[in-house]
Amino acid sequence: MLEKTYNPAEVEEKLYGEWEESGAFAADTQSNKAPYTIMMPPPNVTGSLHIGHALTFTLQDVLIRYRRMKDRDALWQPGTDHAGIATQMVVERQLAEQGIHRRDLGREKFVEKVWEWKAESGGTIIRQLRRLGASPDWEKERFTLDEGLSKAVAKVFVQLYKEGLIYRDKRLVNWDPKLHTAISDLEVEQRETTGKMWYFKYPVEGQDGTFITIGTTRPETMLGDTGIAVHPEDERYTDLVGKNCILPLVGRAIPIVADEYADPEKGTGAVKITPAHDFNDFEVGNRHDFARVNVLDENAAINDEAPEKYRGMDRFDARKAIVADMEELGLLEKIEDNAMVIPYGDRSGVVVEPWLTDQWFADAKTLAKPAIEAVETGKTKFVPKQWENTYFEWMRNIQPWCVSRQLWWGHRIPAWFGPDGEIFVEETEAEAKAAAAKHYGKAVELTQDPDVLDTWFSSALWSFSTLGWPEETPELKRYYPGDVLVTGFDIIFFWVARMMMMGLHFMKDVPFREVYIHALVRDEKGQKMSKSKGNVMDPLELCDSYGTDSVRFTLAAMAAQGRDIKLSESRIAGYRNFVTKIWNAARFCEMNECRPRATFDPKSVTTTLNRWIVAKAAESGNGVAAAIEAYRFNEAAEALYHFTWHTFCDWFLEFAKPVFQGNDEAAKAETRATAAWVLDQILIFGQPIMPFVTEELWRHIDENRGSALINAEWPDYSGLAAPDAEAEMDWVVDLISVIRSVRAEMNVPPSAKLDLSVKGAQGADEARLKTHEALILANARLESIAPVGDDADVSGAIQAVAGSLTLLLPLAGVIDLDQERARLKKEIAKLDGEIGKIEKKLSNQGFIAKAPPEVVEENRERMQAAADAKAKVEEALSRIEAA
RNA sequence: GGGCGAUUAGCUCAGCGGGAGAGCGCUCGCUUCACACGCGAGAGGUCACUGGUUCAAUCCCAGUAUCGCCCACCA
Numbered sequence: 001m002l003e004k005t006y007n008p009a010e011v012e013e014k015l016y017g018e019w020e021e022s023g024a025f026a027a028d029t030q031s032n033k034a035p036y037t038i039m040m041p042p043p044n045v046t047g048s049l050h051i052g053h054a055l056t057f058t059l060q061d062v063l064i065r066y067r068r069m070k071d072r073d074a075l076w077q078p079g080t081d082h083a084g085i086a087t088q089m090v091v092e093r094q095l096a097e098q099g100i101h102r103r104d105l106g107r108e109k110f111v112e113k114v115w116e117w118k119a120e121s122g123g124t125i126i127r128q129l130r131r132l133g134a135s136p137d138w139e140k141e142r143f144t145l146d147e148g149l150s151k152a153v154a155k156v157f158v159q160l161y162k163e164g165l166i167y168r169d170k171r172l173v174n175w176d177p178k179l180h181t182a183i184s185d186l187e188v189e190q191r192e193t194t195g196k197m198w199y200f201k202y203p204v205e206g207q208d209g210t211f212i213t214i215g216t217t218r219p220e221t222m223l224g225d226t227g228i229a230v231h232p233e234d235e236r237y238t239d240l241v242g243k244n245c246i247l248p249l250v251g252r253a254i255p256i257v258a259d260e261y262a263d264p265e266k267g268t269g270a271v272k273i274t275p276a277h278d279f280n281d282f283e284v285g286n287r288h289d290f291a292r293v294n295v296l297d298e299n300a301a302i303n304d305e306a307p308e309k310y311r312g313m314d315r316f317d318a319r320k321a322i323v324a325d326m327e328e329l330g331l332l333e334k335i336e337d338n339a340m341v342i343p344y345g346d347r348s349g350v351v352v353e354p355w356l357t358d359q360w361f362a363d364a365k366t367l368a369k370p371a372i373e374a375v376e377t378g379k380t381k382f383v384p385k386q387w388e389n390t391y392f393e394w395m396r397n398i399q400p401w402c403v404s405r406q407l408w409w410g411h412r413i414p415a416w417f418g419p420d421g422e423i424f425v426e427e428t429e430a431e432a433k434a435a436a437a438k439h440y441g442k443a444v445e446l447t448q449d450p451d452v453l454d455t456w457f458s459s460a461l462w463s464f465s466t467l468g469w470p471e472e473t474p475e476l477k478r479y480y481p482g483d484v485l486v487t488g489f490d491i492i493f494f495w496v497a498r499m500m501m502m503g504l505h506f507m508k509d510v511p512f513r514e515v516y517i518h519a520l521v522r523d524e525k526g527q528k529m530s531k532s533k534g535n536v537m538d539p540l541e542l543c544d545s546y547g548t549d550s551v552r553f554t555l556a557a558m559a560a561q562g563r564d565i566k567l568s569e570s571r572i573a574g575y576r577n578f579v580t581k582i583w584n585a586a587r588f589c590e591m592n593e594c595r596p597r598a599t600f601d602p603k604s605v606t607t608t609l610n611r612w613i614v615a616k617a618a619e620s621g622n623g624v625a626a627a628i629e630a631y632r633f634n635e636a637a638e639a640l641y642h643f644t645w646h647t648f649c650d651w652f653l654e655f656a657k658p659v660f661q662g663n664d665e666a667a668k669a670e671t672r673a674t675a676a677w678v679l680d681q682i683l684i685f686g687q688p689i690m691p692f693v694t695e696e697l698w699r700h701i702d703e704n705r706g707s708a709l710i711n712a713e714w715p716d717y718s719g720l721a722a723p724d725a726e727a728e729m730d731w732v733v734d735l736i737s738v739i740r741s742v743r744a745e746m747n748v749p750p751s752a753k754l755d756l757s758v759k760g761a762q763g764a765d766e767a768r769l770k771t772h773e774a775l776i777l778a779n780a781r782l783e784s785i786a787p788v789g790d791d792a793d794v795s796g797a798i799q800a801v802a803g804s805l806t807l808l809l810p811l812a813g814v815i816d817l818d819q820e821r822a823r824l825k826k827e828i829a830k831l832d833g834e835i836g837k838i839e840k841k842l843s844n845q846g847f848i849a850k851a852p853p854e855v856v857e858e859n860r861e862r863m864q865a866a867a868d869a870k871a872k873v874e875e876a877l878s879r880i881e882a883a
Numbered sequence: 884g885g886g887c888g889a890u891u892a893g894c895u896c897a898g899c900g901g902g903a904g905a906g907c908g909c910u911c912g913c914u915u916c917a918c919a920c921g922c923g924a925g926a927g928g929u930c931a932c933u934g935g936u937u938c939a940a941u942c943c944c945a946g947u948a949u950c951g952c953c954c955a956c957c958a
Contacts, residue, residue, distance in 0.1 A: 588917035
């Protein structure tokens with residue numbers, strides 16, 4: 001006998017262990033089913049499961065579990081990402097607590113430490129994924145830094161280099177002065193702030209007393225100024241073009257040039273050019289052959305290129321000093337407030353500097369072309385389609401991708417430098433040495449590039465590197481390309497776009513046919529969850545409190561295709577109640593000896609109630625399947641919820657009660673078997689979303705089943721769905737006969753008062769089975785079914801009974817007469833309103849007569865129905881008045 | 884500056900060219916032999932605003948307002 005409530009904690013761990021051990025999650029390259037592949041976006045190895053993970057992994061798990069049952073050899077390929085910067089920071093912080101800096105250890109030792117850390121703590125998120133019930137093929141778990149993937153990375157880098165799609169260049173990059181590495185544009189976060197604009201007067205060479213005034217938001221960079229630009233058509237400055245300014249504080253003569261970049265509308269129309277510290281100025285500098293004077297070191301402090309006074313100063317201290325000095329010289333014209341955006345490193349949180357360095361770049365523009373085309377031609381589709389615009393927008397304006405990072409943790413760039421700086425890019429050191437020997441005609445010492453690759457470089461290969469590429473493995477052949485990639489919109493650029501580029505380049509096919517973009521999870525107030533705001537919801541704590549199934553169900557139910565999900569705990573509690581409801585439905589079935597029969601054929605049921613519920617179950621099962629296939633997880637959840645609670649429990653089980661307690665043994669047996677079958681269906685189509693409670697019940701109901709629910713087959717409901725109106729009608733008629741029999745049983749003549757209150761119901765036990773609840777439900781049901789079809793007999797019978805029900809309820813004392821009178825009056829007013837509305841519509845339609853005839857007809861019918869309903873209510877009211 | 888999204892019941896959200904929905908909350912009544920994590924009955928909404936298209940608009944179009952997100956090198 002089942003307990004009264006379901007206890008998730010007891011079963012979750014047990015079931016998960018059994019699933020995993022039995023190999024239930026494993027894909028099978030030998031299977032004769034078609035493959036279905038989802039590549040798990042590899043979470044950071046440093047990570048711990050947050051609610052966003054819980055969402056994305058739940059949705060993926062729903063898809064995988066569904067496909068596994070339905071018709072596919074499903075592979076959910078798991079793994080983790082080495083997360084260069086994030087991981088290095090974690091370990092550095094840990095070392096710092098012991099007073100150790102990574103430089104003290106040296107590169108090799110430090111990397112060793114990181115591996116140690118990974119071995120100890122890197123498994124957290126993987127363990128947590130298990131807790132969530134995720135069912136990837138764990139045997140195939142990969143790590144972006146493991147041997148095979150590293151080999152793939154090296155091969156890709158070398159090939160792209162040799163194709164000219166990766167190159168080394170000296171240009172401005174976003175430099176993080178705290179982490180001492182370059183970062184990509186995507187890793188820069190622009191924050192709006194109110195800053196200052198300083199107006200400095202630069203003296204014109206040879207013209208005492210003539211100044212050109214420039215505005216700047218970054219006074220400290222003036223030490224690196226190598227030119228001034230004005231607009232060619234700006235008459236204010238025409239006579240100064242070609243002359244020089246003397247850069248104050250430095251004394252360098254810098255040319256004044258005409259360049260379209262200078263906007264006469266902005267500032268003073270004259271702009272200082274600092275090619276080494278500003279992306280725009282870099283371009284302008286190139287056009288005019290300006291020198292690039294770098295005045296900052298790797299910490300963004302002033303370096304030795306600057307006048308001695310400022311050397312070693314932090315950039316912000318230097319700013320103050322320079323402003324003060326300029327003021328003293330009388331060269332500070334004014335200061336204004338200025339709204340501006342400041343670039344911050346998304347990991348370090350400090351202001352990043354455009355800084356001139358040698359870095360490796362990937363030619364993203366060339367790689368992007370096929371990736372754009374693949375989406376244009378529909379080879380890969382985004383769901384919702386909306387996101388394709390975002391993708392196109394970025395891809396069409398894509399900038400060179402800086403792939404090198406000045407870190408120690410990551411894939412070392414496979415490039416070696418000869419004594420004269422010649423570069424040898426090869427997959428291994430041996431190959432590089434061979435190439436160098438050939439180049440120099442003798443063996444030489446080579447030094448490997450100290451940099452590592454951007455973490456996203458290896459992630460970009462994930463869709464094929466995890467399957468064994470460059471080896472021609474059976475997995476690679478079978479599971480590439482993937483069916484769908486499930487992810488949040490925040491990494492469309494970081495990851496989706498880059499996988500498209502790499503997949504198309506190296507596999508000559510898209511990495512996935514669909515990209516399902518889901519929302520991001522925010523708190524109840526719509527704010528991004530963050531530790532500093534204290535509004536984080538820990539999914540594992542929620543699983544502890546409410547059970548994993550409830551959390552999964554909530555996430556699925558809220559995964560509509562919007563942008564944000566605002567998660568509230570009360571909703572999780574609501575779905576926890578739903579889990580209990582299923583549990584208790586099963587308990588009820590158990591108590592009434594509803595056991596699955598192997599020979600049961602849902603097509604063969606005879607009673608109206610059973611035929612009806614079989615059809616409804618099929619309809620719901622198909623609804624769940626269709627919703628999952630369309631990535632409408634909320635609809636799948638809703639269909640499951642509604643069918644289980646409001647169809648199966650509220651109606652079917654209620655009406656099964658009189659059967660179970662009656663004397664018709666044949667009907668009893670059939671209804672028991674039907675109830676058991678329907679409950680099984682609920683478990684089956686509930687499994688993808690709520691795997692634990694469904695599996696537990698599945699096993700409890702029959703311990704001798706051939707397989708676990710997770711391996712059960714999704715039933716074919718064809719021939720069962722689509723109950724026709726007649727069947728529905730029959731059922732209502734049957735229902736009405738039940739009600740009539742109640743009256744007969746209780747010896748209540750049709751005209752007399754039927755006491756339906758529970759306490760007063762003194763009739764036979766059978767009569768109590770369907771007391772006032774059934775009547776009230778029946779009443780609601782009847783209303784929802786009207787207007788009836790064209791079978792006059794059935795229609796008449798129903799209307800007659802419906803009328804008597806309306807009357808019956810108040811007479812029975814179930815409803816307070818005064819209240820009922822008020823309700824009826826209100827009802828009449830409402831119907832009047834509706835009649836008026838339809839009348840107006842009809843008159844419009846009649847006048848212009850453009851509406852399709854069936855629509856007009858429909859409206860006439862509705863009008864008639866409303867009028868009939870009104871008459872009925874009026875009649876009921878008059879009877880009440882009379883009583 | 885460019886782009887996108889949102890605005891529907893007290894709250895969190897679905898829906899969508901022809902009858903306003905769910906969960907939670909609220910009110911009333913129920914220790915009914917599955918379930919109080921329950922059962923039944925209710926209250927509550929000019930579907931942001933203004934125009935337009937249409938026989939018909941919460942839904943399509945245009946504009947306005949408010950909120951939010953993404954992208955962007957603005958001195």
